[in-house]
Amino acid sequence: xxxxxxxxxxxxxxxxxxxxxxxxxxxxxxxxxxxxxxxxxxxxxxxxxxxxxxxxxxxxxxxxxxxxxxxxxxxxxxxxxxxxxxxxxxxxxxxxxxxxxxxxxxxxxxxxxxxxxxxxxxxxxxxxxxxxxxxxxxxxxxxxxxxxxxxxxxxxxxxxxxxxxxxxxxxxxxxxxxxxxxxxxxxxxxxxxxxxxxxxxxxxxxxxxxxxxxxxxxxxxxxxxxxxxxxxxxxxxxxxxxxxxxxxxxxxxxxxxxxxxxxxxxxxxxxxxxxxxxxxxxxxxxxxxxxxxxxxxxxxxxxxxxxxxxxxxxxxxxxxxxxxxxxxxxxxxxxxxxxxxxxxxxxxxxxxxxxxxxxxxxxxxxxxxxxxxxxxxxxxxxxxxxxxxxxxxxxxxxxxxxxxxxxxxxxxxxxxxxxxxxxxxxxxxxxxxxxxxxxxxxxxxxxxxxxxxxxxxxxxxxxxxxxxxxxxxxxxxxxxxxxxxxxxxxxxxx
Numbered sequence: 001x002x003x004x005x006x007x008x009x010x011x012x013x014x015x016x017x018x019x020x021x022x023x024x025x026x027x028x029x030x031x032x033x034x035x036x037x038x039x040x041x042x043x044x045x046x047x048x049x050x051x052x053x054x055x056x057x058x059x060x061x062x063x064x065x066x067x068x069x070x071x072x073x074x075x076x077x078x079x080x081x082x083x084x085x086x087x088x089x090x091x092x093x094x095x096x097x098x099x100x101x102x103x104x105x106x107x108x109x110x111x112x113x114x115x116x117x118x119x120x121x122x123x124x125x126x127x128x129x130x131x132x133x134x135x136x137x138x139x140x141x142x143x144x145x146x147x148x149x150x151x152x153x154x155x156x157x158x159x160x161x162x163x164x165x166x167x168x169x170x171x172x173x174x175x176x177x178x179x180x181x182x183x184x185x186x187x188x189x190x191x192x193x194x195x196x197x198x199x200x201x202x203x204x205x206x207x208x209x210x211x212x213x214x215x216x217x218x219x220x221x222x223x224x225x226x227x228x229x230x231x232x233x234x235x236x237x238x239x240x241x242x243x244x245x246x247x248x249x250x251x252x253x254x255x256x257x258x259x260x261x262x263x264x265x266x267x268x269x270x271x272x273x274x275x276x277x278x279x280x281x282x283x284x285x286x287x288x289x290x291x292x293x294x295x296x297x298x299x300x301x302x303x304x305x306x307x308x309x310x311x312x313x314x315x316x317x318x319x320x321x322x323x324x325x326x327x328x329x330x331x332x333x334x335x336x337x338x339x340x341x342x343x344x345x346x347x348x349x350x351x352x353x354x355x356x357x358x359x360x361x362x363x364x365x366x367x368x369x370x371x372x373x374x375x376x377x378x379x380x381x382x383x384x385x386x387x388x389x390x391x392x393x394x395x396x397x398x399x400x401x402x403x404x405x406x407x408x409x410x411x412x413x414x415x416x417x418x419x420x421x422x423x424x425x426x427x428x429x430x431x432x433x434x435x436x437x438x439x440x441x442x443x444x445x446x447x448x449x450x451x452x453x454x455x456x457x458x459x460x461x462x463x464x465x466x467x468x469x470x471x472x473x474x475x476x477x478x479x480x481x482x483x484x485x486x487x488x489x490x491x492x493x494x
Contacts, residue, residue, distance in 0.1 A: 014036055015037075017032070017033040018033075031445055033445075035437070038434060041433055044421070045421065046284070046417075046421050054069075054073055056407075063396065064181065066085045066404060067082050067178075067181065071177075077455055078175060079109065079171065080412075083109055084394040089183075091382060092377070093373075093375050094376035096375060100366065100367075100370055101370075101371050101373065102249075104179070104185045105249065108166065108179060109248060110357050111165075112167060113352075114159065115163025117346050118159035120346065121211065121347060122157070126145050126156070127142065130149065130218075134443060137440075155207045159204060163353075165196075166197060166357065181372075183373050185372075187371075189367060194367060201357055201361060205355060208347070211350060212323050212344070226340045229340050230339035230426045230427045231339060231426060233258040234258060234302045235300070236256050236311055237301050237302075237391060237415070238254060238303055238307050239384065240254045240312050244313030247316075248353075252269065253269050255275070255291065270382045272382065272384070272395075278290075303416055305342055305345035305390075306345045309327060309336070309348055317359070320351045320355055323348045323351060327341075339426075342451040342453070380398075381396050382396075387412050389413055390415055392412050413455050420448075420454065424449060431444050
């Protein structure tokens with residue numbers, strides 16, 4: 001069962017340890033542990049404590065504003081929301097993109113994959129991997145990495161910078177651009193801009209190969225620990241191309257069970273709700289998706305690099321596909337099921353992104369000027385993309401006045417919600433029971449969370465009702481009135 005540690009009896013008698021905030025992730029979250037007097041773990045939970053409400057205040061806005069608005073969910077992965085929303089609005093327009101428009105969007109997307117994966121691996125996770133999970137926190141950071149291995153840190157910075165340049169040239173600016181619009185793109189790529197990107201792309205491919213080598217070497221050095229750390233079996237889901245290849249921009253949904261057998265394949269994401277539903281818990285603003293036919297307790301799954309590399313039949317760029325085969329074969333494939341395997345898979349995807357950018361820059365369609373398409377108007381649009389962190393779903397309904405009347409977002413981190421909770425429970429079992437709690441031990445919990453590269457800001461959406469307390473005070477700070485609405489929507493005075 002997914003929540004086997006949730007049965008803490010008499011929690012008021014237990015010690016509570018909180019990790020707040022979780023560090024080196026995007027957004028705000030905390031972890032709570034309940035321990036008895038012998039430091040045996042009774043309960044572990046990841047709480048998402050911020051609420052954003054984008055699904056509500058998008059309603060009533062013209063549909064063409066949405067691809068720009070939703071980027072404000074996040075400053076780390078705005079391109080992913082920009083493109084997922086644009087794909088949904090393409091469906092609203094009934095538009096089939098021109099070759100140039102689709103390839104420019106793909107170039108933007110692979111720039112996002114490159115910069116995001118570089119940021120996460122080199123800046124956020126490498127301190128744990130290079131120095132040890134329980135090492136001195138004074139040096140367990142990007143400054144410590146820069147001091148110990150300056151060339152590694154430098155390459156990480158320049159890889160991210162290159163990805164950001166691609167975003168700037170395709171979206172108009174590095175963060176919160178406007179390049180993708182319903183029906184296409186609003187900016188072409190000039191010969192000079194293409195040549196500027198071509199100048200450094202082969203270096204980016206080479207550095208991405210080196211990054212794969214770094215994480216592969218760390219697995220070789222720490223194989224037993226890395227394979228066992230926070231390990232658990234899970235269903236998986238992600239997009240694949242029609243021929244089964246990895247495709248991070250478009251495709252059909254493929255899901256596998258815990259043993260790797262296919263549950264459904266090439267499913268039209270325009271009807272994702274036939275396969276996926278969402279549950280809520282009173283202790284988190286993040287939803288809990290699950291496969292409907294299995295139910296909320298058994299139907300949870302994981303998404304992201306680890307899933308995508310194992311889920312596809314092949315990667316359509318040669319260097320990344322070679323690394324994929326090695327990853328799946330190494331130590332009888334055990335890293336492909338390890339939580340820390342996310343880092344290895346993430347670097348394989350970064351290499352794939354660099355190779356894909358190289359191929360797109362050599363494609364003459366990328367310099368075309370036929371940027372927009374039209375079609376037959378629809379009332380519903382669903383856009384799905386493989387964001388750096390995993391499958392991202394944007395679903396909208398638009399009325400005859402072109403206003404959004406419904407919005408539902410299931411972001412990558414939300415798909416991984418139960419998987420993240422399961423990983424920290426496994427780590428708690430492995431490292432905490434009966435031991436004195438130290439900062440180094442607590443960092444093990446954070447290491448497990450960081451494997452998923454969560455974007456907690458993106459994931460903070462509530463489905464249905466949520467607890468809300470409103471207090472009215474006078475100028476002196478005295479309470480005049482208050483109202484409380486519980487999680488079931490029942491309101492009462494206090």
